[in-house]
Amino acid sequence: xxxxxxxxxxxxxxxxxxxxxxxxxxxxxxxxxxxxxxxxxxxxxxxxxxxxxxxxxxxxxxxxxxxxxxxxxxxxxxxxxxxxxxxxxxxxxxxxxxxxxxxxxxxxxxxxxxxxxxxxxxxxxxxxxxxxxxxxxxxxxxxxxxxxxxxxxxxxxxxxxxxxxxxxxxxxxxxxxxxxxxxxxxxxxxxxxxxxxxxxxxxxxxxxxxxxxxxxxxxxxxxxxxxxxxxxxxxxxxxxxxxxxxxxxxxxxxxxxxxxxxxxxxxxxxxxxxxxxxxxxxxxxxxxxxxxxxxxxxxxxxxxxxxxxxxxxxxxxxxxxxxxxxxxxxxxxxxxxxxxxxxxxxxxxxxxxxxxxxxxxxxxxxxxxxxxxxxxxxxxxxxxxxxxxxxxxxxxxxxxxxxxxxxxxxxxxxxxxxxxxxxxxxxxxxxxxxxxxxxxxxxxxxxxxxxxxxxxxxxxxxxxxxxxxxxxxxxxxxxxxxxxxxxxxxxxxxxxxxxxxxxxxxxxxxxxxxxxxxxxxxxxxxxxxxxxxxxxxxxxxxxxxxxxxxxxxxxxxxxxxxxxxxxxxxxxxxxxxxxxxxxxxxxxxxxxx
Amino acid sequence: xxxxxxxxxxxxxxxxxxxxxxxxxxxxxxxxxxxxxxxxxxxxxxxxxxxxxxxxxxxxxxxxxxxxxxxxxxxxxxxxxxxxxxxxxxxxxxxxxxxxxxxxxxxxxxxxxxxxxxxxxxxxxxxxxxxxxxxxxxxxxxxxxxxxxxxxxxxxxxxxxxxxxxxxxxxxxxxxxxxxxxxxxxxxxxxxxxxxxxxxxxxxxxxxxxxxxxxxxxxxxxxxxxxxxxxxxxxxx
Numbered sequence: 001x002x003x004x005x006x007x008x009x010x011x012x013x014x015x016x017x018x019x020x021x022x023x024x025x026x027x028x029x030x031x032x033x034x035x036x037x038x039x040x041x042x043x044x045x046x047x048x049x050x051x052x053x054x055x056x057x058x059x060x061x062x063x064x065x066x067x068x069x070x071x072x073x074x075x076x077x078x079x080x081x082x083x084x085x086x087x088x089x090x091x092x093x094x095x096x097x098x099x100x101x102x103x104x105x106x107x108x109x110x111x112x113x114x115x116x117x118x119x120x121x122x123x124x125x126x127x128x129x130x131x132x133x134x135x136x137x138x139x140x141x142x143x144x145x146x147x148x149x150x151x152x153x154x155x156x157x158x159x160x161x162x163x164x165x166x167x168x169x170x171x172x173x174x175x176x177x178x179x180x181x182x183x184x185x186x187x188x189x190x191x192x193x194x195x196x197x198x199x200x201x202x203x204x205x206x207x208x209x210x211x212x213x214x215x216x217x218x219x220x221x222x223x224x225x226x227x228x229x230x231x232x233x234x235x236x237x238x239x240x241x242x243x244x245x246x247x248x249x250x251x252x253x254x255x256x257x258x259x260x261x262x263x264x265x266x267x268x269x270x271x272x273x274x275x276x277x278x279x280x281x282x283x284x285x286x287x288x289x290x291x292x293x294x295x296x297x298x299x300x301x302x303x304x305x306x307x308x309x310x311x312x313x314x315x316x317x318x319x320x321x322x323x324x325x326x327x328x329x330x331x332x333x334x335x336x337x338x339x340x341x342x343x344x345x346x347x348x349x350x351x352x353x354x355x356x357x358x359x360x361x362x363x364x365x366x367x368x369x370x371x372x373x374x375x376x377x378x379x380x381x382x383x384x385x386x387x388x389x390x391x392x393x394x395x396x397x398x399x400x401x402x403x404x405x406x407x408x409x410x411x412x413x414x415x416x417x418x419x420x421x422x423x424x425x426x427x428x429x430x431x432x433x434x435x436x437x438x439x440x441x442x443x444x445x446x447x448x449x450x451x452x453x454x455x456x457x458x459x460x461x462x463x464x465x466x467x468x469x470x471x472x473x474x475x476x477x478x479x480x481x482x483x484x485x486x487x488x489x490x491x492x493x494x495x496x497x498x499x500x501x502x503x504x505x506x507x508x509x510x511x512x513x514x515x516x517x518x519x520x521x522x523x524x525x526x527x528x529x530x531x532x533x534x535x536x537x538x539x540x541x542x543x544x545x546x547x548x549x550x551x552x553x554x555x556x557x558x559x560x561x562x563x564x565x566x567x568x569x570x571x572x573x574x575x576x577x578x579x580x581x582x583x584x585x586x587x588x589x590x591x592x593x
Numbered sequence: 594x595x596x597x598x599x600x601x602x603x604x605x606x607x608x609x610x611x612x613x614x615x616x617x618x619x620x621x622x623x624x625x626x627x628x629x630x631x632x633x634x635x636x637x638x639x640x641x642x643x644x645x646x647x648x649x650x651x652x653x654x655x656x657x658x659x660x661x662x663x664x665x666x667x668x669x670x671x672x673x674x675x676x677x678x679x680x681x682x683x684x685x686x687x688x689x690x691x692x693x694x695x696x697x698x699x700x701x702x703x704x705x706x707x708x709x710x711x712x713x714x715x716x717x718x719x720x721x722x723x724x725x726x727x728x729x730x731x732x733x734x735x736x737x738x739x740x741x742x743x744x745x746x747x748x749x750x751x752x753x754x755x756x757x758x759x760x761x762x763x764x765x766x767x768x769x770x771x772x773x774x775x776x777x778x779x780x781x782x783x784x785x786x787x788x789x790x791x792x793x794x795x796x797x798x799x800x801x802x803x804x805x806x807x808x809x810x811x812x813x814x815x816x817x818x819x820x821x822x823x824x825x826x827x828x829x830x
Contacts (some may be wrong), residue, residue: 017620019628023798120628123797188639196632199622208617226635230642234650238760246745247756249654262745265658265752270650277646 068500217292390419411471
């Protein structure tokens with residue numbers, strides 16, 4: 001193991017690692033379809049996630065049509081409405097956001113940003129995508145199964161999830177749970193690759209404390225996912241057994257239509273604990289990559305080094321760790337012991353500290369920066385605003401006494417759409433506008449991009465801001481229609497109609513984005529290797545788009561941290577990470593590990 | 594600049610900063626660990642959470658059920674010549690499985706000495722122990738099923754007894770079975786000399802290395818360790 005004996009005896013270790021074995025493609029199939037190249041796998045992940053995301057988008061339209069104009073679209077029956085909200089939620093959280101951030105951005109960026117030729121085990125990585133695709137197909141199959149997809153709500157709470165009366169009780173719930181198990185298996189294969197690549201396959205000079213924050217975010221989120229998904233896996237397996245062979249893990253004694261069911265003695269709260277032990281880290285599994293990417297976007301497009309890099313790293317790690325001990329703040333009204341509420345409210349509010357550190361550091365990075373308001377930057381700024389907004393309502397909902405009356409109202413819907421719906425999606429768009437030139441060699445169209453941003457950003461506010469107000473009025477979530485109630489004024493209906501119209505427009509603007517993706521592939525302006533004049537390694541590849549193996553005969557050697565923008569005395573306003581440094585003062589900063 | 598790089602590797606600041614410097618140091622966090630071994634360790638960490646969740650769920654339903662839990666020393670007893678021997682079968686099963694960890698450790702040792710014959714023999718012995726364990730588990734399952742235990746009911750008390758028992762021992766038994774298959778594949782590679790010649794694997798195309806034996810061993814020891822917890826929580830509680 002000569003490659004491991006480095007750092008001793010004054011030898012400079014080789015950047016190249018003999019452990020890396022690249023399976024070179026032979027022909028079209030192994031180049032584009034069964035590719036073991038992390039970049040191709042990343043694109044496959046992204047396109048699949050976007051495709052299933054379109055299904056979720058259409059579902060959200062249907063939901064809004066029903067809420068905005070009740071009794072108008074009679075084909076949206078109550079049963080169908082429950083199926084729409086369930087599938088919309090599950091697709092967005094798991095199959096779009098998780099897959100796109102970790103499978104998509106993770107695969108494409110981790111090896112490039114670390115100066116590796118590929119992920120450590122390319123075959124397992126390829127398998128990860130195909131199992132993910134299978135999970136998506138099983139999920140889609142539930143739309144065509146008898147009885148349709150499950151309508152249990154995205155949290156799939158038993159006992160109602162598997163009782164008659166819940167739509168999709170026959171096939172939908174079974175396919176949903178199977179699909180989740182497959183997703184977890186597929187994700188584990190990819191996730192192990194991402195973690196080991198970050199820990200063990202960096203190029204020379206790339207210490208962990210010189211990694212771009214994007215990689216830090218994706219890395220921490222992946223570690224979290226590897227520890228959080230097991231709880232969902234266990235919950236899904238047990239519910240499958242409850243549904244299919246009649247065990248009673250989660251099922252108490254029940255009477256249905258005057259008849260006692262075979263179930264008895266199980267604990268529905270147990271499922272909630274398992275689900276949210278996954279479910280809350282999941283919020284940060286989505287948010288941490290977003291934090292990382294947005295840090296890099298802001299630093300690059302404001303031409304300023306990130307403020308407080310070490311603090312940003314620690315904040316990511318601390319948020320990741322804390323997010324494992326806050327899960328029961330989703331269960332204040334579940335009937336668990338009130339003392340737990342006290343504990344979980346405290347931990348929940350503590351998370352606000354590292355999160356606030358990150359927000360302040362972003363603002364201080366922007367402070368007196370040379371801000372370029374191009375599309376990626378606009379989306380990054382949009383993220384900060386929507387995330388702070390959603391985070392503030394999180395402080396409301398984290399407190400037991402405030403949460404109890406607001407629970408199951410539109411306020412909650414507005415909160416989580418703002419904080420983990422709109423905000424991460426903003427970052428995904430920002431990231432795609434930012435890295436599209438590296439992936440294709442062409443720029444996305446800026447005019448279309450800006451139209452897309454403004455409609456999406458303003459639209460998101462027009463949709464979710466009034467929703468807070470509806471929630472404070474007491475409008476419940478998950479209801480097919482409100483009907484006439486004493487506490488909800490008639491004007492709430494007008495507001496709902498307004499929200500629905502905006503939602504349709506915002507949805508349509510996403511088509512413009514898809515058009516832009518396709519159109520710019522051929523007609524976009526040629527970007528050159530480094531259109532944003534960015535410092536990180538992926539912009540320093542010998543080819544654009546990078547070829548298989550990413551680098552030429554020599555791996556890049558890293559000499560500095562990734563944020564040397566506007567360095568006084570430097571020739572350009574950025575110094576790439578792999579550039580040897582003439583100026584000792586800044587080298588010292590990068591090396592301060 | 595090379596001297597500067599070396600400096601970061603050589604000088605280790607005191608206290609917490611030193612710990613961080615070690616973990617975040619150049620190229621690799623774990624200097625002596627290969628990629629395969631690192632990946633197996635992290636996978637096992639993830640798998641620990643799966644078994645942890647299963648066992649915690651079991652403890653929860655057992656603590657919260659309103660019906661009495663069946664008495665393990667009667668349920669798992671083996672009747673020989675008219676006498677009930679509590680925990681006899683499970684003692685043999687546990688002994689066999691723990692022994693297999695010993696033979697596995699010896700196989701790893703001989704693998705690093707490049708002793709093809711002894712390595713193969715010890716891996717096969719380990720696999721045999723594993724198969725014997727699964728066989729005895731199948732016997733225990735069929736005995737319980739014969740006595741009327743089902744995932745949804747049993748003659749003695751809480752229905753969750755059968756549900757948790759079959760689910761968790763089944764999940765563990767699946768792990769052992771996968772381990773046996775993995776060991777057979779590794780044994781074949783060792784025996785054919787694939788690892789001496791670093792012949793690429795048929796599926797992944799990666800060069801075969803003797804380290805493979807140790808990685809399989811990590812998994813095997815993990816499965817044994819998990820069994821200790823299952824044993825304690827199901828049979829001794």
